[in-house]
Amino acid sequence: MTARDDFIKYLAQTSREPLGVEMVRAEGCRVWDAAGREYLDFVSGISVASVGHRHPKVLEAIRAQADRYLHVMVYGEAVLDIQAEFARTLCEVVPMPEAQAYLTTSGAEAVEGALKTARKHTGRTKLFAFEMSYHGDTFGAMSVMGRKEMREPYEPLLPGVSFLPFGDENSLNRIDRFTAAAIVEPIQAEGGVRVPPDGFLQALRARCDEAGALLIFDEVQTGLGRTGKLWAGTHWGVVPDILVLAKALGGGLPLGAFVGRRGVMKTLAENPPFSHLTTFGGHPLSCAAGLAALRVILGDDLAHQAAELGMIFRNTLDGLKAAGVVAEVRGKGLLLGAVMRDERTARAAVAAALKRGLLVGTAMHDERVLRLVPPLNIPDVDLVRGIELLAAALAEAAGRD
Numbered sequence: 001m002t003a004r005d006d007f008i009k010y011l012a013q014t015s016r017e018p019l020g021v022e023m024v025r026a027e028g029c030r031v032w033d034a035a036g037r038e039y040l041d042f043v044s045g046i047s048v049a050s051v052g053h054r055h056p057k058v059l060e061a062i063r064a065q066a067d068r069y070l071h072v073m074v075y076g077e078a079v080l081d082i083q084a085e086f087a088r089t090l091c092e093v094v095p096m097p098e099a100q101a102y103l104t105t106s107g108a109e110a111v112e113g114a115l116k117t118a119r120k121h122t123g124r125t126k127l128f129a130f131e132m133s134y135h136g137d138t139f140g141a142m143s144v145m146g147r148k149e150m151r152e153p154y155e156p157l158l159p160g161v162s163f164l165p166f167g168d169e170n171s172l173n174r175i176d177r178f179t180a181a182a183i184v185e186p187i188q189a190e191g192g193v194r195v196p197p198d199g200f201l202q203a204l205r206a207r208c209d210e211a212g213a214l215l216i217f218d219e220v221q222t223g224l225g226r227t228g229k230l231w232a233g234t235h236w237g238v239v240p241d242i243l244v245l246a247k248a249l250g251g252g253l254p255l256g257a258f259v260g261r262r263g264v265m266k267t268l269a270e271n272p273p274f275s276h277l278t279t280f281g282g283h284p285l286s287c288a289a290g291l292a293a294l295r296v297i298l299g300d301d302l303a304h305q306a307a308e309l310g311m312i313f314r315n316t317l318d319g320l321k322a323a324g325v326v327a328e329v330r331g332k333g334l335l336l337g338a339v340m341r342d343e344r345t346a347r348a349a350v351a352a353a354l355k356r357g358l359l360v361g362t363a364m365h366d367e368r369v370l371r372l373v374p375p376l377n378i379p380d381v382d383l384v385r386g387i388e389l390l391a392a393a394l395a396e397a398a399g400r401d
Contacts, residue, residue, distance in 0.1 A: 003034070021354075026053035029378045029386075031359070040386045042374045043359045047189070047221045047335070050248035051296045052375040058251040058292045065288035075103065075281050086287040089294055091259065095231055095239045100265040101257045103282025107220035107246030108136025110256035111183070114242045115140050115158075116276055117260065118181035118214045121267040127158070128175055128182040128213075130166040132191030132365050135183065135218050135244075144183050146191070147365050167196045172207040179213040181242075186232035189221040192366030193330040193337025201238040214241040214264065220256070221335065224248045225297050225376050228307030228333030235332065251293030255286040302376040306333040309383055313372070316387045325391075325398045327368075336372040338394065343367040349397035358389040370394075 001009075003022055022034040029052055031039050044050065051058065065082060072078060083103065091099040102117075104110045119125060129135070133146035143158035145151055146166070164171040166188060175182055186201060188194040208215040217240035222232035226248070229235055233243075241264055246256035268276050296302070310333040317329040317338055328339035340346040346368050353360045363369040374386060 019354075021359075028052040028054075029375045029382050037357065039354075039357050039359050040374075040382060040389065041359045042372050042386055042390070043361050044373050044375055045252075046247065046361075047226060047373045048247045048250075049252060050224060050226060050302065050376045051251060051293045052377055053252065055251065055293065055296060057296055058289050061251075061288040061292035062253070062285060065285050068284075070285055071280065071283060075278050080282075080284055080287075082284050082287045082291065083282045086282075086291040086294070089291060090245075090257065093230060093294075093298065094243055094259050095234055096241075096243070096259070096261055098262040099259050100262050101259045102265065102268065102276075103287070104246075104256035104258070104278055105254045105280050105283070105286075106136070106256045107218075107244065108138045108141040108256075109278070109281065110220070110244045110246055110258045111135045111141040111144070111218060112138055113276055114216050114244050114258040114260075115144070115181065115183070117242065117258070117264065117267055118216065120271075120275070121264050122180045122212070122214060124178055124180040124213070125160045126176070126179045127161045128179060129161060129163055130184055130188075131163050132166055132188055132194065133163075133183075133185060133218075134188070134190035134364060135185075135220075150365075166191065166194060167200050169200055169203045172203055175207050175211045175213055177211055179208075179211050181214040181216050182208055183216040183218060185218045185222060186235070186238075187222050187227060187332065187335060188365075189335065189371065190364040192339070192363045192369040193335060193371055195330060195332060196236075198236065201233065201236045205238045205240075208241075216240060216242045216244060218244045220244055220246045221373075224294070225303035225306050226333055226335050226373070227331075228303060228310055230297075230303045232332070248293065248297075249290050250286045251289035253283075253286040253289040255282070255290045257282075297376070300377060303333075306376045309376075309378065309380075310334045310336065312383065313387060316391060320391060320394055325394050330369070331372075334372075334374055334376055334378075337363065338370040338372065338390075340368050340370065340394075340397065345397050346370055349394050352393035352396045353390060356389045356393055358386055358393065360390065360393075
């Protein structure tokens with residue numbers, strides 16, 4: 001039996017046609033398969049590997065922590081220095097004052113905690129989310145997923161959830177005094193790398209303030225420098241009440257968090273206490289990796305690098321748009337979307353890129369869109385080479401009828 005055989009036989013499949021590349025090694029912005037073939041990685045574990053695969057400082061931190069202790073006590077009871085240091089470092093750089101963090105194992109779990117906190121803090125039940133949004137696949141997170149086809153097989157889901165058109169200011173007046181929170185991605189990633197029009201997030205912030213509702217930003221994919229700023233919401237000068245993070249947060253290990261103002265987060269310890277707990281959230285090994293990765297992002301100013309490299313990347317994509325190869329270019333920084341004319345052409349582009357040694361993927365909710373998310377610290381020479389491979393793959397796919 002090969003690893004591929006075991007993969008098909010023993011792992012529950014989530015699609016009919018998995019990528020199927022048997023990966024055996026990863027380093028920086030490259031991965032290698034079992035045949036020894038090298039690929040440039042413009043998927044980054046779906047925005048996880050923002051500092052690249054196996055960053056030396058992340059590996060060093062993991063080894064040092066593994067030599068001390070792993071899981072020793074349920075989160076929130078024992079004082080674990082690596083948790084506390086990670087939380088302090090994170091809270092010092094989020095956009096909100098007097099921040100506190102609740103650490104989880106994933107983005108979906110962090111969304112669940114944010115929604116629970118909003119309901120408990122406000123004493124209200126209604127929630128608003130946005131069409132084409134993605135917030136995870138647990139029941140609460142799926143309840144605020146903005147694509148009906150993904151929700152329907154699991155209904156009934158969480159009651160009291162309504163959906164608004166993303167980017168439509170006129171719809172925001174539906175947020176009322178019975179609303180606990182509105183949850184939004186500052187840029188929708190799985191929705192097809194959709195950037196809101198200027199003024200929309202400001203209007204959403206204002207409407208939540210008027211209604212007394214909390215504003216939750218899901219920055220699981222957009223946060224930590226991916227869009228050219230440390231936090232995507234700051235492109236529009238908007239600060240949420242709760243910020244949800246994961247993916248790149250753990251430096252390659254499972255780690256999520258929801259961060260809020262102290263007055264909101266204290267809800268978790270009251271009426272009753274222990275009403276939201278986690279066993280493995282903020283695992284010491286993940287916190288060590290996350291702290292090292294966060295220091296690399298901050299110390300190397302990877303947000304600025306993402307902005308600069310993103311402009312280089314975008315210029316090429318804009319040229320392909322002018323040439324009729326792609327229909328539209330979306331995104332900010334190193335979260336970019338190349339919109340093909342249809343899903344078949346996009347799938348052909350993914351296959352053509354793979355054939356050339358480049359990993360790319362499509363957005364979950366709009367499979368016409370190639371989502372392009374290389375590591376933020378990708379060397380210039382690798383970015384240029386990846387762009388060349390991508391341009392050839394897109395041209396090949398667009399030429400197919």
